[in-house]
Amino acid sequence: xxxxxxxxxxxxxxxxxxxVNHLLINGGLAVENAWCVSYDVDVLPEQRPAFVPLAxxxxxxxxxxxxxxxxxxxxLTAELAAxxxxxxxxxxxxxxxxDGRGYSLAxxxxxxxxYAGEVRAVGDVLVDQLDYMRRCGFNAMALRDDQxxxxxLRLLNSFSVRYQTDVEERQALFERRLTNRG
Amino acid sequence: MYRYDxxxxxxxxxxxxxxxxxxxxxLAGRLGEEEFRPLRLQNGLYIQRHAPMxxxxxxxxxxxxxxxxxxxxxxxxxxxxxxxFTTRQNLQLNxxxxxxxxxxxxxxxxxxxxxxxxxxxCIRNTTSDQFAGxxxxxxxxxxxxxxxxxxxxxxxxxxxxxPRKFKIAxxxxxxxxxxxxxxxxxxRLWRNDEGELRVKVLAGGGLGRTPMIAEVVRExxxxxxxxxxxxxxxxxxxxxxxxxxxFKARIKILVKAxxxxxxxxxxxxxxxxxxxxxxxxxxxxxxxxKRHFPEPERRPVAESAVTDFERLRTENRSFARxxxxxxxxxxxxxxxAVTLSLKRREHAPGDVTADQMDAVADLADRYSxxxxxVTHEQNLVLSDVPVDEIEALWNELDALGMAxxxxxxxxxxxxxxxxxxxxxxxxxxxxxxxxxxxxxxDLDFLYDLGPLDLNISGCMNACGHHHVGHIGILGxxxxxxxxxxxxxxxxxxxxxxxxxxxxxxxxxxxVPDVVEKVLQVYVAERHEDEHFLDTYRRIGLKPFxxxxxxx
Numbered sequence: 001x002x003x004x005x006x007x008x009x010x011x012x013x014x015x016x017x018x019x020v021n022h023l024l025i026n027g028g029l030a031v032e033n034a035w036c037v038s039y040d041v042d043v044l045p046e047q048r049p050a051f052v053p054l055a056x057x058x059x060x061x062x063x064x065x066x067x068x069x070x071x072x073x074x075x076l077t078a079e080l081a082a083x084x085x086x087x088x089x090x091x092x093x094x095x096x097x098x099d100g101r102g103y104s105l106a107x108x109x110x111x112x113x114x115y116a117g118e119v120r121a122v123g124d125v126l127v128d129q130l131d132y133m134r135r136c137g138f139n140a141m142a143l144r145d146d147q148x149x150x151x152x153l154r155l156l157n158s159f160s161v162r163y164q165t166d167v168e169e170r171q172a173l174f175e176r177r178l179t180n181r182g
Numbered sequence: 183m184y185r186y187d188x189x190x191x192x193x194x195x196x197x198x199x200x201x202x203x204x205x206x207x208x209l210a211g212r213l214g215e216e217e218f219r220p221l222r223l224q225n226g227l228y229i230q231r232h233a234p235m236x237x238x239x240x241x242x243x244x245x246x247x248x249x250x251x252x253x254x255x256x257x258x259x260x261x262x263x264x265x266x267f268t269t270r271q272n273l274q275l276n277x278x279x280x281x282x283x284x285x286x287x288x289x290x291x292x293x294x295x296x297x298x299x300x301x302x303x304c305i306r307n308t309t310s311d312q313f314a315g316x317x318x319x320x321x322x323x324x325x326x327x328x329x330x331x332x333x334x335x336x337x338x339x340x341x342x343x344x345p346r347k348f349k350i351a352x353x354x355x356x357x358x359x360x361x362x363x364x365x366x367x368x369x370r371l372w373r374n375d376e377g378e379l380r381v382k383v384l385a386g387g388g389l390g391r392t393p394m395i396a397e398v399v400r401e402x403x404x405x406x407x408x409x410x411x412x413x414x415x416x417x418x419x420x421x422x423x424x425x426x427x428x429f430k431a432r433i434k435i436l437v438k439a440x441x442x443x444x445x446x447x448x449x450x451x452x453x454x455x456x457x458x459x460x461x462x463x464x465x466x467x468x469x470x471x472k473r474h475f476p477e478p479e480r481r482p483v484a485e486s487a488v489t490d491f492e493r494l495r496t497e498n499r500s501f502a503r504x505x506x507x508x509x510x511x512x513x514x515x516x517x518x519a520v521t522l523s524l525k526r527r528e529h530a531p532g533d534v535t536a537d538q539m540d541a542v543a544d545l546a547d548r549y550s551x552x553x554x555x556v557t558h559e560q561n562l563v564l565s566d567v568p569v570d571e572i573e574a575l576w577n578e579l580d581a582l583g584m585a586x587x588x589x590x591x592x593x594x595x596x597x598x599x600x601x602x603x604x605x606x607x608x609x610x611x612x613x614x615x616x617x618x619x620x621x622x623x624d625l626d627f628l629y630d631l632g633p634l635d636l637n638i639s640g641c642m643n644a645c646g647h648h649h650v651g652h653i654g655i656l657g658x659x660x661x662x663x664x665x666x667x668x669x670x671x672x673x674x675x676x677x678x679x680x681x682x683x684x685x686x687x688x689x690x691x692x693v694p695d696v697v698e699k700v701l702q703v704y705v706a707e708r709h710e711d712e713h714f715l716d717t718y719r720r721i722g723l724k725p726f727x728x729x730x731x732x733x
């Protein structure tokens with residue numbers, strides 16, 4: 001089972017932790033970019049601080065240098081949300097940029113469970129997805145290393161209009177049109 | 183017809199700028215093929231067999247004459263002077279240059295058009311009844327509701343990377359002309375005994391390689407909750423739809439795997455949180471949407487004009503044929519809807535030249551309040567023609583080659599672009615349609631056969647809706663050779679059914695003979711005035727099979 005940092009490292013090497021070059025936080029490039037992401041479900045990484053798979057985090061909650069990584073197939077129950085509520089940060093994985101489950105997860109975390117900490121997109125995070133991610137409640141995006149941070153900043157807010165409600169906008173356009181709020 | 187305000191216009195303009203930026207990075211080698219793929223698809227751009235293809239959205243099939251003229255102009259300058267109307271009421275350009283697409287989209291934006299979400303794994307163009315707003319059997323005009331759905335689904339931040347494509351169809355009439363039972367979500371607007379508007383929500387229908395008929399998720403959703411309920415339906419699909427196998431990724435597979443009760447339970451659980459939330463519709467918002475679809479200012483039509491029209495029908499056989507097949511009754515006495523046939527032997531079904539587009543736009547201006555509709559049968563409709571102008575319109579259509587009086591007959595073939603254009607196709611489909619139109623061109627024979635849907639798809643993705651054709655033809659590939667599988671008994675309307683395969687597939691050149699044999703069985707077996715589908719349902723597959731495969 002988990003949590004033993006002394007286990008032989010060959011197991012850990014099968015999934016070396018990921019540390020990206022560029023991180024966006026709250027609309028700008030982050031100065032602090034210490035956290036890595038470890039996908040190994042059994043072994044804690046040596047590198048810290050680290051996002052680690054949920055189950056591994058759950059048995060190591062006392063370690064403040066760890067935070068949970070939610071895989072895209074995570075079922076977000078009220079119980080789990082309560083568990084996450086006090087944390088300063090959680091990350092949501094995009095195993096492939098075409099896997100859209102992370103968008104729903106982030107919205108649920110924010111809108112249903114009122115999670116107020118950092119929600120970080122990790123994994124296959126591309127500049128052309130940032131606008132949607134932001135609207136779904138991600139305030140941190142760890143860019144895939146081949147992505148250009150200048151593109152990211154330029155594309156983070158590609159639209160000034162939205163029809164739907166989302167994490168940022170609580171009034172649908174059909175309502176705003178009625179009240180002339182614009 | 184919906185007119186953009188500053189918000190809609192800004193959104194499409196910003197979308198063009200976004201795509202131009204993406205195309206620039208792609209052409210500069212800074213955006214990879216794989217990363218660019220979903221971005222271009224969600225802007226309608228496919229890479230096809232011979233050239234790129236651009237699919238332009240025609241929301242719920244509504245088109246203004248000035249838009250059609252702009253499309254004609256675009257096909258002349260950026261393409262080869264024609265376009266193709268699809269079974270999902272869109273328009274495809276077959277030969278644009280990839281690098282021109284941002285410019286084309288910019289021009290479309292100037293006439294309130296776009297190609298947003300016409301492809302890709304997202305919520306596609308919402309389709310509807312081509313007779314919306316004028317049908318005699320209509321309970322509620324579906325167009326304002328379609329527009330509300332269009333807005334809700336456009337650039338929805340959560341649903342741009344669904345497991346697979348997602349198609350919504352809406353009907354507000356007694357008879358379903360939008361094929362709602364074979365869509366991912368089908369919506370039927372109806373009124374309860376108290377006269378309150380309700381929405382029946384179906385899910386899990388679809389064609390493709392695993393055709394399925396949709397099941398009912400909710401019988402009587404109050405209209406206020408339409409968008410929150412849709413959001414719950416799609417969210418459950420986004421989270422639980424399969425992503426490991428693209429052939430099992432449509433919502434129909436999820437609904438089948440969970441069972442409709444479990445799918446409904448999950449949707450309702452999700453909806454419990456969204457219900458009465460900020461996307462709940464209210465009367466004022468719906469009224470605002472409805473103001474975009476006012477009754478046109480129809481002039482009174484004298485009773486004598488109706489009598490004259492009926493008299494002309496009895497006197498002129500050609501006119502009578504046209505009226506019987508291509509003219510549809512209207513809710514307003516003295517008015518009719520006229521269907522322009524896009525099915526002629528010289529062109530692929532659904533194809534229109536730029537000159538024809540211009541001419542049709544002029545006809546729409548002169549005869550039908552400058553508006554047109556695109557049908558899922560790949561024809562065009564002028565929806566508001568006074569009866570005393572139908573003869574003149576008929577003459578003009580005849581001159582354009584668009585008065586083919588065969589709408590709804592065997593000759594009115596639904597057909598995908600097939601192997602001549604599409605890179606997914608296993609076999610050609612247009613030449614099959616042409617060979618059938620050639621074989622069965624005798625009008626008396628066609629009318630004698632009565633209503634008959636013949637649908638052709640060039641591969642099992644079923645863009646030609648072959649599963650729901652009374653006669654369906656599917657192109658298959660066997661060791662590099664093209665063969666055709668024929669099924670009968672499909673139907674896309676209220677008593678929906680999927681066709682049954684006759685047996686082993688046929689060579690291309692034998693298809694007209696096989697169809698002829700099927701028709702011979704029908705003609706021999708039918709009771710008086712019995713339609714093909716009813717005869718098939720009464721006698722079953724066996725007699726057809728025996729005749730077709732007889733040694």
